[in-house]
Amino acid sequence: MTNPFIRKLEYGAQLSEEDRRQLEAFCRDPRAFPAHVDLVSEGDKPRSVHLVMEGYACRYKILPDGRRQIMALFVPGDICDLHVQILGEMDHSIGTLTECSIVEVGAEAVDDLIRNPRINRALWWSTLVDEGTLREWLVSMGQRDAAEQMAHIFCEVYTRLKAVGQAEDGRFRSPVTQEEMADLMGLTPVHVNRTLKLLREQGLIELDGKWVVIPHFERLRQCGGFDPNYLHLKDRNASKAEGLQEVPAS
Amino acid sequence: MTNPFIRKLEYGAQLSEEDRRQLEAFCRDPRAFPAHVDLVSEGDKPRSVHLVMEGYACRYKILPDGRRQIMALFVPGDICDLHVQILGEMDHSIGTLTECSIVEVGAEAVDDLIRNPRINRALWWSTLVDEGTLREWLVSMGQRDAAEQMAHIFCEVYTRLKAVGQAEDGRFRSPVTQEEMADLMGLTPVHVNRTLKLLREQGLIELDGKWVVIPHFERLRQCGGFDPNYLHLKDRNASKAEGLQEVPAS
DNA sequence: CGCGAGGTTGATTTGTGTCAATGCACGTGG
């Protein structure tokens, strides 16, 4: 099982072999995108739905004066805009950060998935986790200083990547520039650089080319005050008990 | 029509008389809560769903060292935790800010609503708007300085209250303390006080007891860079065309 | 080999936090 989408959804519901086949079919035919291009732009009428299979993408907004805020990071297995067709127009943009392999499908294909109650439950789960992640980012921006925030986000990204088999033990690829990290954390590139240096000096992270190395996760976790509960990755067993129970259409 | 829940959902879908009766029945039996009590606490297993009919409530998180971040503000018509039963445990708390009148119902009652395709669409719409609001708050915390952020949030609250008939022309009740505003904006109470003073000096707002007065909305809007598109309050006519079209179960 | 994007560093400014004192309104009990 190397399909990150299926791996991710397994955390949200107990899937059958048949469910997995259905999801596999859904992911057939990903398309390659270069780095730094928009998949959807603010103001667009939403049409297709995007699922990241490889690479990193993000959700962002640009203010009239050019300031940019990244509001979500998408890693393999993440769906960017499930259900957004309900809204008349996009209030933000979605773009790639790196080269990406992306499944782009129409609303009908999503509807097919959603008719499967276990998959529906899993997709709802992923929507709620996305919201929880956004909330945690808000907490980081509001209450944590730059070092805490950076440690927190490294912990989160590592945990999310690990969950879908996209991180090695204690290290993950991060071809993200410091300027992009700045847009993500609401800081200046200069301060991102200094903060990275600080974390390096404290031995909390190491940067090895395009890899981020976490020599001692527990120390980094503590620095950022990271508590993975908001990712809800441990619920699978809890939901196994009621895993076959139908989630009401919603 | 004074029911704020129905007024709000009218923005998300074209409702029939029958739909309104169903929603009205759903809201029967609100319960009074005092100010500053939790409706749901972090770590709880989620059970009931909460709908605010009167007063203000909020979603918040407290860090181990006591810092608090408010992540969402609920005004009359807002549902706090639709669908959260899917998750094993709450990753945040929900509490009242003022005295509140709140409808508290089990998941089954929500399922009944959701079987109605127009109401289902409207609830999806409200979920997406909540997410959009959260994203906009992230932008505020990341990119806007204290004055911009405060102007922005006043514009948002005024617009949301106006949409459900809970604000008068150019003024709304705000029995929120400066300390709560601080938790909401990620600032200190002292700085909130100074920022309020600044906005007052610039004639952008006036404080009259428990009322916030906006003498000239356009000026405040411009100060905060507020663009109401993320509230998606203008979509009703757009969706009227396809208003009766069934939203697929999801 | 030279150019450019991204990374690094230092000096300085600015916005916000911190600490501490004061004011003011309201409610309660003597």
Add this chain to the structure above:
DNA sequence: CCACGTGCATTGACACAAATCAACCTCGCG
């Protein structure tokens, strides 16, 4: 009816984190 306490708002002096400005460095690539 007054005295007091309590919660919230206000203000000032000062500390500190992050922004800003500017220079320089490094490395990959044409």
